[in-house]
Amino acid sequence: MDENDKIVEEAEEAASKARDSRSLYETKLKFLGREGRLATLMKRMKELAAAQRPVFGKQVNALRERLEVMFAEHEERMKREELMNKLAAERVDVTMPGKRHSEGALHPVTRVKNELIDIFSGMGFEVFEGPEIESDYYNFTALNTPADHPARDMQDTFYLTDEFLLRTQTSAGQIRLMERKKPPIKMLSPGRVFRSDDDATHSPMFHQMEGLVVDKGITLCDLQGMLDKFVEAMFSKTSRTRLRPSYFPFTEPSVEVDVSCYICGGKGCPLCKGTGWIEVLGAGMVNRRVLENCGVDPDVYTGFAFGMGIERIAMLKYGINNIKLLTENDVRFLDQFKN
Numbered sequence: 001m002d003e004n005d006k007i008v009e010e011a012e013e014a015a016s017k018a019r020d021s022r023s024l025y026e027t028k029l030k031f032l033g034r035e036g037r038l039a040t041l042m043k044r045m046k047e048l049a050a051a052q053r054p055v056f057g058k059q060v061n062a063l064r065e066r067l068e069v070m071f072a073e074h075e076e077r078m079k080r081e082e083l084m085n086k087l088a089a090e091r092v093d094v095t096m097p098g099k100r101h102s103e104g105a106l107h108p109v110t111r112v113k114n115e116l117i118d119i120f121s122g123m124g125f126e127v128f129e130g131p132e133i134e135s136d137y138y139n140f141t142a143l144n145t146p147a148d149h150p151a152r153d154m155q156d157t158f159y160l161t162d163e164f165l166l167r168t169q170t171s172a173g174q175i176r177l178m179e180r181k182k183p184p185i186k187m188l189s190p191g192r193v194f195r196s197d198d199d200a201t202h203s204p205m206f207h208q209m210e211g212l213v214v215d216k217g218i219t220l221c222d223l224q225g226m227l228d229k230f231v232e233a234m235f236s237k238t239s240r241t242r243l244r245p246s247y248f249p250f251t252e253p254s255v256e257v258d259v260s261c262y263i264c265g266g267k268g269c270p271l272c273k274g275t276g277w278i279e280v281l282g283a284g285m286v287n288r289r290v291l292e293n294c295g296v297d298p299d300v301y302t303g304f305a306f307g308m309g310i311e312r313i314a315m316l317k318y319g320i321n322n323i324k325l326l327t328e329n330d331v332r333f334l335d336q337f338k339n
């Protein structure tokens, strides 16, 4: 019995020295583990006479119980201490001033692009994205603009090789889609385009949104009706459109589309340069040649196409006077577009 007390005392001392649950556990193993003190004691059983064994066994069991209770208490204490330490370490001072996280916002070009996609997908258009590096064929030839065509001068092209170029217009997507899909077609194609052009309203890289509708019986009236719905949604309920004759090799007839000035309502102001109208996009009926180039029978199907500059729409909508602001990424400028 004296020896039991001594062992418990020893274990108690070792347990109180344990710094964490792990070392406490290791200490416990030294006494109660398979190779611990208690196990060693049990081995002594063999050396004893049969009559002494039950008494000895009882004493060892009593010792085991005392040790177990003692370790359980220490474990409990250790758990509490560790929890307290953890809580202390993770303490948050709720009276400290907060850290300000500056919130990001979508770029105005992205906003306008998303808005355009929203408006047109509401009319049943699906989005198709073509490549930024195009072949001369898709960007020009298939769009009824062969190599010697004077309309090539309308766009200053960045050529990569004789065959490849940075697309100057998203119209290339019209061809790619029509090669893949038979009418009825209602396609919207956003993307970056490139032209060797650089001033306050032109940038060598900008974004366009192309639209293409091909089906039986599509007319210029369908184009105008759709455009009216579009400007109502994009600018204001009272916005109107005006079609002026124009020229694009891939549309016939071609039109330039103006929207009534949403600032002055048509009376004339600095934004519309006193005319009451603002030019927003180019459009027209898809040229028969283009349909033929894509294997679509122009005697069965007709269609219209339109293309607009996303930066231009953003500049009009937000009153931005220099296109460079849209690529400089000055946070003082971008900050103004947080809803």
Ligand code: PHE
Pocket: 168, 169, 170, 171, 210, 248, 251, 282, 283, 284, 305, 306, 307, 308
């Ligand atoms: N691709 C023309 C441009 O870049 C715009 C356009 C698209 C005109 C579709 C008519 C039809 O100027």
